Amino acid sequence: MTRKLYYEDMYMREFEATVVKVDGSRVILDQTCFYPEGGGQVGDTGWIGEYRVVDTQLEGDEVVHYLEKPAPLKPGDRVKCRIDWDRRYRIMRLHSAAHIMEYFLHKVFGPLERVGSRVDERKDRSDYAYEGRLDPVKLKEVEELCNKFIAEGHEIRVETPPDRPGFRVWRCAGIEMPCGGMHVKNTREIGRIRLKRRNPGRGVERVETYLVD
Ligand SMILES: [Zn+2]
Structure with a gap:
């Protein structure tokens, strides 16, 4: 091991x-x-x-x-x-940004079924796909909420609950998501983000999260 x-x-x-x-x-x-x-x-x-x-x-x-x-x-x-630290650090920023995006996406749109997720620096974005339709005006609102939250400088921790060895949970300002990935320590490290919506078909919409820098 x-x-x-x-x-x-x-x-x-x-x-x-x-x-x-x-x-x-x-x-x-x-x-x-x-x-x-x-x-x-x-x-x-x-x-x-x-x-x-x-x-x-x-x-x-x-x-x-x-x-x-x-x-x-x-x-x-x-x-x-x-x-390759430059690459990994961008991935950490993109991955943390994706969790924040998803949190506010659910706040604005209500429950959505996630059907895919990918954090890939080759495309320099994280892609999360959902079933249904995403209204662009409401997605803009999600982007604004994310950027406000990110700028507030919240601490991010990845922890293993004592009763669940091997399991990891991403925690930030009371938000919790199961995740074993790599993350920055503070939302401020992410900087500003931009969200784009794509429709790859089959009733699925993709939210692309980009770093603005
Ligand atoms: Zn994750």
Whole structure:
């Protein structure tokens, strides 16, 4: 089982680790702060030593780092590792923004069935999809409520309830959502956001959350 440093400190960018297993371009370390794809959030990229990590996935209890190409690493090697922090930090901002968006979306529109979620820095936005129709005027209202709330500088915490080991809940100013993803510590770090609505069809509407900067 990989020690998951990203849950001990979501702001960790660098660490040292011991190689546990190598299989082609797949590398498993004894510990890592590379976040593996999950909960709608893409996997981290970065470097193990000088070797480029292009994706990270969770397989069972092990975090698997996917290198760009096979590298001469072997079990027992000590390696210096670092994640692509600029990319990850944008993902953290986008992911926290998405939860705030969803909270105010429900406040303004009432209950909506979420049918998909994705936080992907390649598109530089988070996409949450819902069943039904979203009125653009009301969505503008959601955007204004989000930006006001974000600017107020609320603390964000990701906690594990004592009675539910392995489960994580995102908490901010009394709002709670189950989430195992990576988040900023204060809403102010998100900055301003912009919401866009798309209709990909099949009775589904997508809310795209963008960072304005
Ligand atoms: Zn989340």
